[in-house]
Amino acid sequence: MKNLETSSMEEPEKTGMIDTWLDKHSSIYTAATRHAFVVSIRDGSVDLSSFRTWLGQDYLFVRGFVPFVANVLIRAGKESGESSDMEVILGGLASLYDEIEWFKREGSKWNVDFSTIVPQKANQEYRRFLEALMSSEVKYAVIMTAFWAIEAVYQESFAHCLEDGNKTPAELTGACHRWGNDGFKKYCLSVKNIAERCLENASSEVLAEAENVLVRVLEHELAFWEMSRGGN
């Protein structure tokens, strides 16, 4: 993913609520970021019909994710109090244009006709969840936590496919680089730092809601990988 680094300065990683929650919910976090489908890409044993299923379903997901990120952007403009939030989110939104174009190229490469694909249950449920998060009742700190988790699962998963010792097939490295690259990692860290800043000032009710939403994102991500591995 390109154009996501808004500054050449390294952003420090802070320990805060999100890391506490990831420790507490480490089994679902690991399940979402080291799923058998991802591991099969890394070890080269991936079933290409599963990859094609993932590709088609994720294309549909990303089209639903665009309005979600646009909603986060609007909220950042109105509610954040930090002007730099908007730049970070705008960078992410802009890169989704490239992402959709990338999906279309991959669709042609893998003979996946997106116009005939219908969203499977896990995809529909995830998209419904995103729609509910767009409600104005949902606090900025909560939506930012969800946004970070959605991006971070892909970053962690695909970066794993590029780590030393991988046997990722050459024709799949493009997908892995899209979310596993360093710029995307830094972007995720910027989003995490925004979420952490908001959580520092949040009430106990908002903290409980953010923790719950974080776990629910991880569950949806896990179900999405499971759906992909199901193939067809």
Ligand SMILES: Cc1ncc(CN)c(N)n1
């Ligand atoms: C299901 C899913 N989750 C996250 C991402 C990363 N934007 C994605 N493309 N698809």
